[in-house]
Amino acid sequence: MKTPTTKLTVLNDQLVSCRLCPRLVSHREAIGEIQRRAYRGEQYWSKPVPGFGDPKGRLLILGLAPGAHGANRTGRIFTGDRSGEFLYRALHQAGFANQPHSISRKDGLQLFDAYITSPVHCVPPDNKPLREEILTCRPYLSRELALMPQVRVIVVLGRIALDSYLSVLQDKGSIKSRAPFRFAHGASFRPVTPGPLVLASYHPSQQNTSTKKLTANMLREIFEQARHFLAEPDVYSISA
Ligand code: SF4
Numbered sequence: 001m002k003t004p005t006t007k008l009t010v011l012n013d014q015l016v017s018c019r020l021c022p023r024l025v026s027h028r029e030a031i032g033e034i035q036r037r038a039y040r041g042e043q044y045w046s047k048p049v050p051g052f053g054d055p056k057g058r059l060l061i062l063g064l065a066p067g068a069h070g071a072n073r074t075g076r077i078f079t080g081d082r083s084g085e086f087l088y089r090a091l092h093q094a095g096f097a098n099q100p101h102s103i104s105r106k107d108g109l110q111l112f113d114a115y116i117t118s119p120v121h122c123v124p125p126d127n128k129p130l131r132e133e134i135l136t137c138r139p140y141l142s143r144e145l146a147l148m149p150q151v152r153v154i155v156v157l158g159r160i161a162l163d164s165y166l167s168v169l170q171d172k173g174s175i176k177s178r179a180p181f182r183f184a185h186g187a188s189f190r191p192v193t194p195g196p197l198v199l200a201s202y203h204p205s206q207q208n209t210s211t212k213k214l215t216a217n218m219l220r221e222i223f224e225q226a227r228h229f230l231a232e233p234d235v236y237s238i239s240a
Pocket residue numbers: 015018019020021024025048120121122133136137
């Protein structure tokens with residue numbers, strides 16, 4: 001019988017050959033052909049980017065979509081761009097990663113008790129997936145969540161991540177409405193009891209970090225809070 005971890009590997013193997021969104025397929029491949037001058041000559045990944053980390057992790061981090069010259073180039077989520085540097089530094093400071101940098105799939109990065117995925121697995125133009133693309137990709141998220149019943153805390157990076165997670169719950173009939181769960185940096189709630197606690201953060205996009213809307217300390221504090229929630233006995237006793 002296949003374990004959830006094996007099933008997650010199978011899911012990720014299926015995911016990387018997905019071509020369900022024509023606009024995103026063209027975009028991800030075009031980026032790989034045009035390339036950025038700094039990476040000219042590199043073989044871009046230019047495929048859907050699967051989740052990464054510890055499949056048995058109790059912390060799940062939900063981003064938005066791969067970066068054009070980050071994950072879409074390297075093939076690993078939040079790897080090879082400024083957003084990733086920002087995120088993994090905070091995860092390392094909070095003890096969820098063995099190193100602060102994330103440069104390539106072969107850089108030795110390991111996550112401890114944490115897994116990262118995204119509601120959209122292909123790079124969208126201008127970092128803005130269309131509503132139908134988010135909907136088309138949602139079954140992958142739904143399946144990932146079902147294969148990680150041990151998750152106790154979900155850090156949602158941005159409104160789309162929160163909305164996507166709540167939509168999975170709504171599709172399953174676990175919640176009636178998403179309205180009571182408003183996005184705000186630092187907000188936390190438990191949409192379903194028993195179920196994972198959700199902790200919201202601004203996304204570490206360059207737009208947010210260069211304007212200091214999200215600082216390194218703010219993101220570090222989010223993951224320290226996540227660690228604190230994971231240590232609480234009532235969180236341990238909850239099943240998804
Ligand atoms: Fe497939 Fe998701 Fe990529 Fe659309 S965004 S092509 S559903 S992996």
